[in-house]
Amino acid sequence: MWTTDDIPDLSGKTALVTGANSGIGLATALHLARRGARVIMTARDRVRGQVAVERVKAAVPEGPGRKVELRILDLADLASVRALADGFDEPLDLLVNNAGVALIPRQTTADGFESQFGVNHLGHFALTGLLLPLLLERRPARVVTVSSDAHAMGRIDFDDLGLENGYGRLGGYSRSKLANMLFALELQRLAGDRLLSLVVHPGPTATSIIRPGAFTRPLAAFMRLTLKSPEKGALPSLYAATAPGVSGGLYVGPGPRVLTPAARARDEDVARRLWNASEELTGVRFTALAARP
Numbered sequence: 001m002w003t004t005d006d007i008p009d010l011s012g013k014t015a016l017v018t019g020a021n022s023g024i025g026l027a028t029a030l031h032l033a034r035r036g037a038r039v040i041m042t043a044r045d046r047v048r049g050q051v052a053v054e055r056v057k058a059a060v061p062e063g064p065g066r067k068v069e070l071r072i073l074d075l076a077d078l079a080s081v082r083a084l085a086d087g088f089d090e091p092l093d094l095l096v097n098n099a100g101v102a103l104i105p106r107q108t109t110a111d112g113f114e115s116q117f118g119v120n121h122l123g124h125f126a127l128t129g130l131l132l133p134l135l136l137e138r139r140p141a142r143v144v145t146v147s148s149d150a151h152a153m154g155r156i157d158f159d160d161l162g163l164e165n166g167y168g169r170l171g172g173y174s175r176s177k178l179a180n181m182l183f184a185l186e187l188q189r190l191a192g193d194r195l196l197s198l199v200v201h202p203g204p205t206a207t208s209i210i211r212p213g214a215f216t217r218p219l220a221a222f223m224r225l226t227l228k229s230p231e232k233g234a235l236p237s238l239y240a241a242t243a244p245g246v247s248g249g250l251y252v253g254p255g256p257r258v259l260t261p262a263a264r265a266r267d268e269d270v271a272r273r274l275w276n277a278s279e280e281l282t283g284v285r286f287t288a289l290a291a292r293p
C-alpha cells in the first residue's frame with residue numbers, strides 16, 4: 001500500500017495548499033514540506049494560519065529550499081483570491097485546492113454566491129485560473145482538487161445557481177463537490193498534456209468540518225471516534241500530488257486507490273456549461289489554455 005514514505009523527494013518544488021491551517025490541508029502541507037517542497041500554506045485567518053505554519057516548522061525544520069510560508073486567502077471573497085494571485089509571481093509546481101466548508105446554513109460570499117458553491121468551487125476555480133500561467137511554467141505541474149464521494153448526490157440547476165428555490169445543507173454541499181469534480185475533469189480535458197489535474201475523495205476523516213453544528217451532537221461525537229486521522233485523510237491528496245507516473249484526470253480515493261466518478265461528474269456538456277458559468281460569475285478566464293504553446 002502507498003504511504004507517505006513513498007512520497008518522492010520534492011526538493012526544488014513549490015506547492016500551494018488552500019485551507020492548510022487545519023485537518024487534511026495541514027497534514028498535506030506537512031508531508032509536502034517533510035519531503036523537501038517549499039510550501040505556501042494559505043488560511044483565511046492570520047492567527048490560525050500562523051499557528052499551523054509554526055506546527056509544520058516545528059515538525060519539519062527549514063533547510064535550503066525547504067521553506068514554509070503563510071499567505072492569507074479567503075475563498076469567500078474574490079478580492080482576496082485576486083490579492084493572493086497578484087502577490088504571487090513565481091513558477092508553481094503544485095496547487096492543492098483543499099479548503100472547504102460543509103453542511104453550513106445558508107450564507108452568501110462577499111460576491112453574493114451561495115457559500116458552499118462560492119467557497120468550494122468558485123473560489124478555487126478563480127484561484128486556479130489566476131495562477132494558471134505560473135503553473136504552465138512547470139512541466140508538468142499538477143492541480144489537485146479535493147472533492148468528496150458526496151458529489152454523487154449533487155445536482156446542478158443552471159437556472160438556480162444561487163439555490164434561491166430552496167436550500168438544503170447537504171444539497172448545497174453535494175452540489176459544490178460535484179462542481180469540484182466537473183471542474184477538475186474539464187481542466188484536464190482543456191489542458192491536454194500541459195498539466196495534470198486530479199481530483200480526490202479523502203474518505204470520512206476526523207476534522208473540524210465534522211462539527212456538532214453540521215450533524216447532531218451525538219452523531220458528530222460518534223463520528224469523531226470512528227473516522228480516520230487527518231494524516232490518513234490526506235493520503236489521496238498526497239498520492240495525486242506526488243506519485244510519479246500518475247495520469248491526469250484520475251479520481252483518487254482512500255487507500256489510496258483510483259475510483260470511478262459518478263456518471264453525472266463525467267457529463268462533458270454539464271462540465272462545459274459549468275465552466276462557462278464559472279467564468280461569467282468570477283470574471284476569471286483561462287485564456288492561457290486557449291493558446292497552444
Ligand SMILES: NC(=O)c1ccc[n+]([C@@H]2O[C@H](COP(=O)([O-])OP(=O)(O)OC[C@H]3O[C@@H](n4cnc5c(N)ncnc54)[C@H](OP(=O)(O)O)[C@@H]3O)[C@@H](O)[C@H]2O)c1
Pocket residue numbers: 018019020021022023024025043044045048073074075076077098099100101102119146147148149201202203204205206207208209210233
Ligand atoms: N473530513 C471529511 O470527512 C471529508 C470528506 C470528504 C471531503 N472532505 C473535503 O476535504 C477538504 C478539507 O476539509 P477538512 O475535512 O480537512 O476540514 P477542515 O479541517 O475544516 O478544513 C477546512 C479548511 O478550509 C478552510 N476554509 C473554510 N472556509 C474558507 C474560506 N472561505 N476561505 C479559505 N479557506 C477556508 C478552513 O479554514 P478555517 O479553519 O478558517 O475554517 C480550513 O482550513 C474539504 O474540501 C472537504 O470538503 C472532507
